[in-house]
Amino acid sequence: MAVDDRDVRKAPEVEPRSTGLGLIKGLGVTLKHALRPSITQQYPQEKPDLPPRTRGVIALKEANCTVCYKCSRECPDWCIYIDAHKETHEPASGGKGRSMKVLDRFAIDYALCMYCGICVEVCPFDALFWSPRFDYAEYGIAELTHEKERLEEWTYKVLPPPPLEVGAVPEPEEDAAAADTKGAA
């Protein structure tokens, strides 16, 4: 025996009765919205108020970059260009010179980039950031390859991440940092 023994194939003969109050209520809803200030932001005159985690464009803080190439290798569509050369610094006390990599070129081709953010995730020294800038359209597809000077400018607009909500699980790095300071103390 079926759980529901109503004949489902039979359509109801009359539509359910309505009191008509819903019609009045609907008019109230639209009127209430009309009297509220509208939420439109007049973009070119008025800059949008974006949240701190906005994923607008990927910015580079050059001082943090160690030229490890992790970003360019992880990039799924190969849009990151990195050129570097090696410099050797003679130690003051003598002995073997200390070599380090110097970044010559760091460019991201935004015509290819799909904004997956993997480069930002893999960067071990926090050199890459999500910046809330979005107004970097160009007139030609070739001009969409932006060099490190431009990428550096975009870091100026990066906001500190908002504090975690109450009860949220902290990031693993923060856990480690907290443990470190506890150990030192």
Add this chain to the structure above:
Amino acid sequence: MIAQAGESFVNQWFGQYWLVLVTKSAIVLIFFLVAPLGVGYAEHKVMAHMQGRLGPMYAGRFHGWAQLLADGAKFVQKEDVIPAAADAWVFSLAPAVALVPYILLFVVIPFSDEIFILNLDVGIFFVLALSSVSVIGVLMAGWASANKFSLIGALRAAAQLIAYELPLVLGAAAIVMQAGTLSMVGIVQAQEMYWFVFSQPIGFLIFLTASLAELTRPPFDMPVADSEIIFGAYTEYTGLKFAFFLLAEYGGIVALSAIASVLFLGGYLPLPAMEFIPEPLWMLAKIGALSFLIIWLRVTYPRLREDQLQRVSWLMLIPLALLQIVVVGVFKVAF
């Protein structure tokens, strides 16, 4: 010079027949071209704000006041396409047939005891007859377009007109019975004591609903239901001809708001203790308020399905309107 009630103001200014005729035509035409633009702009803005948007903001610098003028300029520049399979003559004539009745309708709308173009003895009859001519234009457009969506839209418009013309006329008939005259000025003057909306509130609702359907405005816009039949009878139209259909729609809003305010809201009669505001402004204010209501209803309600639409008219509005006539008749005889 003392103005006589029932005589048009232009007649007092000029004695000459042709001058009077040309002036009157010009006044009607200018009003017809300006008022729908105002309603169209109001629709842009009201609808936008009800949806949390701003609407046009650029044309004319100040809150996009010139948006519809810009739209008009755009329509003029568009190519005038007539489909190869279309019945070109009928196709081109259709916008005019849809538009002209609404222009003619303004001839009998009174704006004060003296300011009107013509005080026809059969004013309301003339108005209701004209307002149903417009659908012939839609039917012509749909048939001549040689497009199945146009034809479906046109036939839906015709079916809708048949269904809603009846409650519209019956609602007006109850008013005519109470006023005891068919003249528009006469009906307004019969409301000196109280507006007829207070004696026939159900009649007002019936008339308003039927007007919306007559104008094929949402929620009764099945004939132009864009999600299923593109734009109904107007699908193949471009440029100025399309603009004429739009103008007919907005002109129709103004016209039917004017008729509804004459029949139910006392036309140009001021509210008590507010007689210092001139009568034409009262008429305009009432037209504006009803136009706002029509826009408001459009924003609020979803479209009725074709069968629901017919059901509302035949099973609800027409019986109610007939009952209204009976009640008014009984009161008229008894008191």
